[in-house]
Amino acid sequence: MSAAALWATVLAASLACFALKLAGHLVPEHWLADPRVARLTSLVTVALLTSLVVVQTLGAGRGVTLDARLPALAVAAIALVLRAPFIVVVVLAAATAAGLRWLGWG
Structure with missing residues (x-):
């Protein structure tokens, strides 16, 4: 892909994101008050x-990989279920991934 095509793609995506955000601000208030819309x-x-x-967690280029990120995510999920503070969740997940990588997995 040429540099011009890449920049054109980036600009088009940026404009699309801006238009979508602007459309969200222009939606009438009463549409958003509907409980079904709020749930959706x-x-x-x-x-x-x-x-x-x-x-x-599972992505690696165009394939799927199982490495230290998956057990780290499981540890984070367990910590969240146990209502641990967010910083504790992050530290536990990072320590799990680091420990498994230090042991040679992932």
């Missing part, structure tokens, strides 16, 4: 965050 928007947020976590 909360579910979309969770779905997007979940897909991001899965891609970042």
